[in-house]
Amino acid sequence: MRKVKVRLRPIVSRINLPTVLKTAILPGESTERLFIATQPGEIFYIGNGDVRTFLDIRPQIIKLGTSGGYDERGLLGLAFHPGFSYNGLFYLHYSVAGTQGPGALSERFQPDPCDPKTLNLRWTNREAHYDHIDTVEEWILQANGQPQKRRTLLNVRRPFYNHNGVNSLNFSPETGKLVLTSGDGGAGYDHFNLSQDNMEIAGKIIEIDVVKNTNISNPPAVTRFNELPAPIQETLTVIAKGVRNIPGISFQRLFNQYVKYIGNVGQDLAESIFSFVHYKPIPVTQLIQASLRNIEPDQEGFINFGWRGWEGAFPTSIIKGCSANPTLDEKIIAYYDEAVITSVKRLPPLTSYFHQDPRPDKFEGTALTGVQPYMGDEIPALTGSVVFTDLARHEESRPPVRGVLAYTRVRTDGKLNDYRIIETDDHFGSQSAYYVSLGTNLDQTRLYLGVYGSTKVTDFNQGTIFEIVP
Incomplete structure (x- = not known):
């Protein structure tokens, strides 16, 4: 792969922490607008050179940053219906105000292979022991230009505050369905093994048929598919399981098919990007029937990313210091x-990068924050490649911190590929620059980068959106 250097062209600055960057054409217009969703609950768009507010739902978002300022809740997903320019429909995924609970466990957890009970924990008393509720809603941009909520598609209880996904709503160009990417529920190591349990909503990639059974407008808050009303179950299919935490799904059209890209945030070893073309989703109704009959559903063509048994290409590991040698x-x-059980069922990653890496031309990662294909020709070395971002170089523990931009490609033989860092100009001086989001336009010929000066959602107005240009 070739050496690539790009510039970061600032578009807008002094905004709150940006979680979603994508473009859409407003009803009555013909030009794409860049929309920016922020974690506290604002959605802006760029119109005629200035920043305009599209929607502000901050009062509807759970109180963020109550434990030190860092948080993974908030406004997590924004997706525009493929017909948004004429029907005005769009979709939100966020953590609901007033739903704060005590959490599913009262103390910090780490698995101990010598203690079986730590490997077989169960999430009990879920109606009381949860952290918050996430909701997926359908909204409409009315003729007067004011957005209005139409209905709620899902309400999901989450066990912990983190691993809720981000950039979590996207429409599939293949099926026309809304795709929800849901993390495993948080707190590390997937305590309750939710991601591999077919009945759990956590740790899955779910398709929602937004046309079907539209008469239910406020479903109950649940954690498992079999707790949903039957009409809601009928709208859902599951694409994949074995998800830890995920910055969305992206689709790259190649000839008459689409390559899907998924980034899975790692535990302690590696951040991983997966790709697949063919898959066979399983209707939730089939999963429930199989569960009732205590049989395994047909999983031929079903995608499994392997978590919690696998972290990318490696078995999930606990890292401890060596008492005999502190440097190891x-x-x-x-x-x-x-x-062992998931070794042959799982999908191997397209590429991984590591939290510890001795190679001189690589970096030590912290957390994957975005994955997007690039189909433009203004940066020829990147055309057809997959661009990704990491929050911060792990080895730079002292300010100023810098995020990382890199790219990889799909190998024709399907084997694991390497990656290369994309060099950028530095706008940031003594200010830290965490790379928190990555977006693209409708035909994937432009790339947008969200940068923040802090990891704390309670540190306001430190965000800048850049376009990545030659």
Whole structure:
């Protein structure tokens, strides 16, 4: 892969932490607008050179940053219906105000392979022991230009405050369905193994048929598919399981088919990007019937990313210091049996990058924050490649911190590929620059980068949106 250097052209600055960057054509217009959703609950768009407010739902968002300022809740997803320019429909995914709970566990957890009870924890008393409720809603831009909520599609209880996904709503150009990418519920190591349990909503990629059964407008808050009303179950299919945490799904058209890209945020070892073309989603009604009959559903063509048994290309490990040599780490397989069971069922990653990497031309990552294909020709070395962002270089523990931009490609033989860092100009001086989001336009010929000066959602107005240009 070639060396690539790009510039970051600032578009807008002094905004709150940006979670979603995407373009859409407003009803009555013909030009794409860049929309920016922020974690506290604002949605802006760029119109005629200035920043305009599209929607502000901050009062409807759970109180953020109550434990030190860092948070993974808030406004997580924004998706525009493929017919938005004439029907005005769009969709939101966010953490609901007033739903704060005590959480699913009262103390910090780490699996211990020598203690079976830590490997088989169960999430009990879920109606009381949860952190918050996330909702997926359908909205419409009315003729007077004012957005209005139409109905709620899902209400989901989450066990912990983190791993809720981000950029979590996208429409599939293949099926026309809304795709929800849901993390495993948080707190590390997937305590309750929700991501591999077919009945759990957590840790899945779910298609929602927004045309079907539109008469139910306020479903109950649940954690499992079989707790949903039957008409809601009938709108859902599951594309994949084994998700830890995920910055959305993206689709790249190649000839008459689409390549799907998924980034799975790692635990301690690696951040991983997966790609697939063919898949066979399973209707939720089939999953429920199989569960009732205590049989495994037909999973031929179903995607499994392998978590919690696998972290990318590696069995999930616990990293401990070596008492005999403080410069080395001991790595213990956390869930050996699960790694064996899922070894042949899982999808291998397209590429991984690592939290520790001795190679001089690589970087030590922290957390994957965006994955987008680039189909433009203004940066020829990137055309047809997959661009991704990491929050911050792991080795830069002292300010000013810098995020990382990199790219990879799909190999024709389907094997694991390497990646290369994309060099950028530096606008930031003594200010830290965490790369928190990555977006693109409708035909994937432009790339947008969201940068923030802090990891705390309570530190306001430190965000800048850049376009990545030659």
